[in-house]
Amino acid sequence: MERTTGILAGLMLAALMVRPAMAQEVRTFGLQADTALQTSGLLDYILPRFALKTGRRVDPDLAPDVALGVGQGAPIFQYGDAIYGIEMMTGSDPAARFVDWLTSEVGKKAILTYAEQSGEPFAAVNQEVAADVIYFEGDADAGHVVAAAHCTRCHKVSPEDRSTIGSTPSFMALKAIPDWADRFAQFYLLNPHPSFIQIEDMTAPFDPRRPPSLVPVEMTVDELNDLLAYVQSVAPADLGAEVAHQ
Ligand code: HEC
Known part of the structure; x- marks a missing residue:
């Protein structure tokens, strides 16, 4: 049943x-x-x-x-x-x-x-x-301090900065370029920086026959990582006048 x-x-x-x-x-x-x-x-x-x-x-x-x-x-x-x-x-x-x-x-x-x-x-x-993918894992706040100390001589590193050398691209403008991460990761190899910037354990010492014409900048790898994390946090400029200007 x-x-x-x-x-x-x-x-x-x-x-x-x-x-x-x-x-x-x-x-x-x-x-x-x-x-x-x-x-x-x-x-x-x-x-x-x-x-x-x-x-x-x-x-x-x-x-x-x-x-x-x-x-x-x-x-x-x-x-x-x-x-x-x-x-x-x-x-x-x-x-x-x-x-x-x-x-x-x-x-x-x-x-x-x-x-x-x-x-x-x-x-x-x-x-x-x-685009929010994290490339760099340093401390962005510490990186802002590094940028303010070493880059503001020529670059505007945040929108609040007063403009510096007009022909030098701001970090906001550089951030709007698709390969900004590559450019920043090796900026110390790109002119004009090698003539005055050294990264500890990464760059060769200055050529003694050609001492830097500017006050040399020395950075550690940690400072570089923080700097890259800061750049990552910078909002890109509107693709417009500033980038076209380059
Ligand atoms: C003495 C002035 C000066 C200082 C200080 C300086 N830069 Fe630059 N930087 C320049 C100039 C000028 C250019 C534009 C070069 C060009 O267009 O060929 C540039 C370009 C760049 C670029 C774009 C490179 C490329 O070829 O696309 C990056 C990234 C950059 N700088 C990062 C930095 C960072 C990070 C610092 C601080 C640690 C810094 N710069 C400090 C003058 C400076």
């Missing part, structure tokens, strides 16, 4: 699982999202739009076919400081369409529009995030 019920239930389950695939396409899928996302209102905004566009919708009773979560799968948007990604958990076709839609321009736009309308801190994961 019990066995028969079990088999029956099994058959019914099989029938249920097979039927949608045979009779009609599967149009629903399970979505997993954390509480922060659930309460943000984002899903209530985007899911109906996705459904309208594709005829596919989330069924809250289904086990997850796709997961949206912090640090999960490929990053797609930022919520506050958290970077959310999306990951398929089954081979579900409607879930795959949701992933395609959410990562498309239309999907991204829907997220940004929701952010605008609701004031919730959603942002696209884009180059801005990539």
